[in-house]
Ligand SMILES: NC(=O)c1ccc[n+]([C@@H]2O[C@H](COP(=O)([O-])OP(=O)(O)OC[C@H]3O[C@@H](n4cnc5c(N)ncnc54)[C@H](O)[C@@H]3O)[C@@H](O)[C@H]2O)c1
């Protein structure tokens with residue numbers, strides 16, 4: 001990979017490699033765009049097949065956060081970290097302390113939070129070294145685990161997408177096929193069950209499936225059967241790239257609305273499902289509840305205020321659908337347009353000169 005060529009092509013600002021021999025920390029912080037504010041995005045810990053794969057993941061996820069934060073109306077840019085390692089075996093306290101010091105060294109350009117493989121406990125350790133971390137324990141007056149709030153946002157966004165497809169946002173009696181019943185999707189299933197939806201679930205983890213069957217009366221299917229089940233709504237809540245050439249012909253749902261990041265394998269798959277008349281709730285718009293919640297910590301966390309903002313995922317999905325109709329484009333393109341237009345508006349509004357304490361004029365005093 002020619003790194004500078006790639007950074008230039010997709011407008012990245014900064015890529016930081018962090019190494020700490022004692023703890024074994026190998027982390028890559030990618031900052032994509034800070035036009036709207038400091039880059040906020042989680043830390044993923046994963047066993048990557050190669051360093052190149054880790055760099056690519058950090059870059060791709062960081063850009064996704066620029067779009068997610070912009071579309072959610074947050075005054076935050078986009079960034080992400082990947083730590084190379086197995087979260088079940090390779091974590092230690094010194095690692096997250098060392099990582100916290102690296103974040104502190106960026107002096108607020110990047111703020112972290114949880115992602116796949118990291119937990120509230122990890123964020124609490126980082127917090128020993130820096131204030132540029134969110135999703136820390138409620139004991140510190142913070143927001144804690146973002147997953148239940150992400151789930152609430154997905155539930156709200158699913159209702160908005162259902163309104164477009166079925167003429168009503170009621171999910172009562174609707175059959176929802178949920179792929180992966182982990183942290184986010186278990187909570188999503190609870191909201192759906194409480195509204196009277198019927199659930200079909202799958203997971204590679206049998207215990208997670210059994211919990212959904214027992215708690216919500218869900219019907220269980222094998223992981224590769226989920227795409228083809230008879231349902232109204234397909235909710236991808238496990239992996240990315242699940243909307244692809246092999247799965248699209250199987251999908252019977254009229255709505256795709258779920259938590260997973262990067263659901264479209266390629267943009268062409270967003271075009272195909274649009275042509276098929278499927279209402280697709282773009283992933284980074286519908287799953288923004290977690291980041292909206294942790295971002296509220298930057299104002300002094302207030303749960304009621306944060307949940308009110310997360311309810312707005314409903315109107316954000318409505319906005320995306322209306323842009324898609326107005327401009328005759330698929331919803332994934334409409335979401336990109338919404339995010340890019342906001343960034344451009346703000347870039348222009350910040351173009352006037354503003355004196356700040358670092359400016360050369362101050363140094364002459
Ligand atoms: N946690 C959040 O707040 C948040 C926010 C935004 C986006 N997301 C995204 O939502 C998705 C779920 O996040 P999570 O925090 O619930 O993660 P999780 O790890 O708790 O849950 C994912 C579940 O998917 C299952 N799974 C993995 N591969 C599968 C397969 N092939 N078929 C079926 N099930 C499979 C896992 O066993 C697990 O139970 C991820 O893509 C994540 O990036 C999460």
Ligand SMILES: CC(C)C[C@H](N)C(=O)O
Pocket residue numbers: 040041042068112113114115116135146261287288290291294
């Ligand atoms: C900031 C975090 C809560 C980010 C979350 N992991 C996401 O992908 O949106």
